[in-house]
Amino acid sequence: MTETPALEIAHLSVGYAGENGTIPAVDDVSFSIAPGEFVGLAGESGCGKSTIAQSILRLLRAPGVITGGAIRICGNDMLTLDDDSVRRLRWSTASIVLQNSLTSLNPVKRIAWQLQEALDRGKASGAARRTPAELLEMVDIDPSRLTAFPHELSGGQRQRVVIAMALALEPALVILDEPTTALDVIVQQEIFVTVKALQKRMGFAVLLITHDLPLLFEVADRIAVMKDGKLVETASVVQFREHPQHPYSRMLMGATPRLDFDHAPPPKPASPAAPVLETEHLTKTYGDAWFQGSALVAVDDVKLRVAPREIVAIVGASGSGKSTLGRIVTGLIRPSSGKILVDGQPPVPVSQRRKGQSRAAQMVFQDVYGSLNPLHTIGHHLLRAVLCAPGGMGKKEAEARVAGLLTEVGLTPPASFLDRRPHELSGGQRQRVGLARALAASPRLLVADEPVSMLDVSIRRDILSLIARLRDEQGVAVLYITHDVVSAGYIADRIVVMHRGKIVEEGPSLAVLANPRHDYTRRLIAAVPGGIVPADKAVLQPAN
Amino acid sequence: MYYVLKRLAFYLLAAFVAITVNFFIPRLTPGDPASTIVATYSTSMNEESLQALKAAYGLTDEPLLQQYVHYLGNILKGDFGRSLSQFPAPVLSVISAGIGWSALLGLTAVLLSFVIGSALGALAAWRRGGFFDRVAPPVLLFLGSFPYFFLALLLFYLFCFKLGWFPMGNAYSSVNPPPFTLSGIGDVVFHLLMPAFTIVLVSLGPWTLNMRNAMIGVLSEDYLTLAEAKGLKPHRVLFDHAVRTALLPNITALGAAIGGVLSGQLLTEIVFTYPGLGYALMRAVSAVDYPLMQALFLVITLAVLAANFLVDTVYVFLDPRVRSGREA
């Protein structure tokens, strides 16, 4: 390539100062991005991709330190220039968009002020003079929002503002560090449509950091894969999809659950046994109408049935009410009105729950780290769960049961896990503990609220398979709450789609996914990166 | 606006509680001090005043509720009773002389220590790990460990008594209050220096440390990363982004601190014989002048509540998140 690359990273090494010397996080990584190119940097947590993203503009926080190599933006080596020169180059040659848009913006300054601040930097170099209003229009936001404060905008709007701010000085490179991980699929799609359009218009290069391979395939020209601080493969997206070279790349490709529409299981006949979960006109409202103007209806007139041994997925974006529904089922939240029966009984609210009381539904939490007390050992967590379970048992029995539970969820040998604390386990292991804890009371229904969204892609399929296996072996029904349509289709028998508190569609999972009827379901499926239905497959008829 | 109204309601409630507590203390404490007071003064007062005194302390046959209503009515009229040590002067007139001076000293000291403390804290956080950051916190911590009156004693001894650089107390030189001329004001300022300096020294520590900690927290937030990424010059990042948001928790603390600083200020006034409320308090305690003590409690409390309310209102303008109903 004869022209200067927008970004050139040569033998970059970055580490973190530790108690005993520097711990390497990025090891001799080299790649470059041509002007106008869209490159994706993929890998699982801890691989170093974010470290690289932050190091480009030398924004890596203490105790990070760059230990070798060169970073050239349009030919300027950021690592050898003095501080003032680096600051001059920041934003004008390369800018960055961070993951959390709420914390990226100064909470006490208006949007107009923050946009103007970025524009003012261009005054000296005489770059094209824009106004904050023009910037907002560029990202399809009504300029009347200029006087708003960050917390008054929605997550998607905020991220657009940050993108507009990043483009204020028309940089040659825009770094996107997991910009849509916290947003729902539909908003994500809209944002990337905007970004691609702007890229076409303005000609900047993009470095997208993400763990979401399908997203990369949809938007990027080239892909680079990282593992444990090293770059294992770079290729054009087309080439990568056809022939991933490195075994790790192949593993990543295979980790995304595939939906097999050819071998959809025949629709199950309605089970004659009493349903494990039954709700009728279930509603939950927050806030007072007179006090706040309008109350927030989190769950709106929901009618749901779950048969024994059935896996039902509740799919929806954040704010759809799916998590609230899950918590009502397990008794953590009380419904405002309506009927709900779990295994024939209304759920016991937590405030009245007592040790030894029978509980039909147990919860598996999303926050894998936060759902375990950092001070207590795994043994403590499970022992308490077993001792509080109905039936009551002696200490010896309880300990045996704990060992049994650990084995069931695949944490063997059990004895080695009893004395460990949560921070000593990996994310996947912690979630297995969460499952074991939920099973301690031998529930009839497991409510799994986004059990894998915080885990690495390669672990997700294992945990989902584990959940399906537990259903087969333990006979427990599962209410699987997620925003990820594909994983829902992967393990669930039935899918229920929620939007703004209401159920908008339900049916056998593959049927709903292949032939969605409600407009929202269609939008949701269309927004999944890479699509879910291969174009040439036959369409299934949903059973009634 | 709703937030401001909520705060107002709260302060009114607190004022009400203070007033009620004030009513009940002499009636509920063991040893029946009320009768003791009346007995002490029964010989030196005329019948009418004695009756008023009895009424003030609930030794009449009126039912409790009626006494309470009476009391409330008096408060609203501004009648806080009569001073026992300066009988028959109404307590309020004894106090009003001192309020102005205390307010002057208090405002000066609090503002100075807030501004200086916040600036030092920001500096320490910005240059953290540097010499200033290592030396300043322990030194300020040490100064802050001194009880106000003790530091006042030390400074008075050193600078006013031994070295004679500053006047030995009082608010102004001559017997009468100075005229509102340049030299008059200068005289007042000169007398204000040592007491204010004492209060500032002791109270500087918490402001500095709080600001420093708030800054350290803010400096690692994402919007600071982005401010740096925008290539802004360091001092702009510091002032427009870091200091601006880190100052907010300090301002919230201002309201709470007013009460604490006030307590220390009162004692400092005593050491420097500054003619403020502290001095009145000391006289009240040594002469066992209960009405004066109680009135001082009420007046000071109400003043602090008003000041708190003011700070809360100002805060609303500084933090937009509060305006839309969320807690900051």
Add this chain to the structure above:
Amino acid sequence: MALVDTFGARARRQLLGSVPVTVGLVILGALIAVCALAYWIAPYNPTRAVGGINEPPSLAHLFGTTGQGQDVLSQFLYGGQNTLWVAFTIAVLTTLIALVVALTSAYFRGWADDTLTLVTNVFLVIPGLPLVVVLAAFLPPGSFTIIIVLTLTGWAFGARLFRSQALTLREREFIAAAEDVGESRWRIVAIELLPNMGSVVAAYFVNQVIFAITAQASLEFLGLGNGGQVTWGTMLFWAQNTSALIRGAWWTFVVPGMAIALTAFSLALINNAVDELGNPRLRADRLLRRAGIRKSSASLMTPVKRND
């Protein structure tokens, strides 16, 4: 900050290696030790006149004598005992009350929380000293009055502090998980919630000792203590009342005053240092410094330190 981190082996090493902590512990230890041994160390009876009036420090009287001829050193030692145990008691009581109020408030929420928070805020906003003066004036003078009065006005800050800590913890999913599993409520509060607040409670307790010492001294200085008792505060009261300042008898007020200041300082030093050690951001800077990289300001510019 988890209890494990606070008291783990690595933390212990760090603590003892820290200069402020060692200095603080040494000063505090020395003060407590000598005061505890007052009975054996003090040369004279602290309340009896054993020397001339306002004698400057000499071999016979290491800290001089008071305006009434008493030995200042002996007063310092016995006074320290009185002052310290009162301060400690106040700290224990306020911490306990604050914990009970805060945990009830944070865990049970609802109307209990609203009421308790309102009460706490009212107590917080009413200025301490005037209320304390009025209360103490109506109650018989002495240590018990001081304990009661300072406890009554001192618990509110802790209650608010613990409540916000507990609320943050309560929102963590492991509390919801414990509830889901069927743990009883008091067990959740005592065994799941409370241990995670260990460092906050410890720091608060130390601060309360500081507050109690200085507030006690202030009350006694005003004359609300028991003049017949010997405490650091009453020593200051008598010094003021016998015009020690004007007579130049600086030792009568410097000794008790510095005793108070040094005790408070050593406690504050320890608290501050522990706090800093636990702060992950400060720790990150320390690690960088150890690797030989000094940053002149907090401006964000990742340092470059090549390995070759």
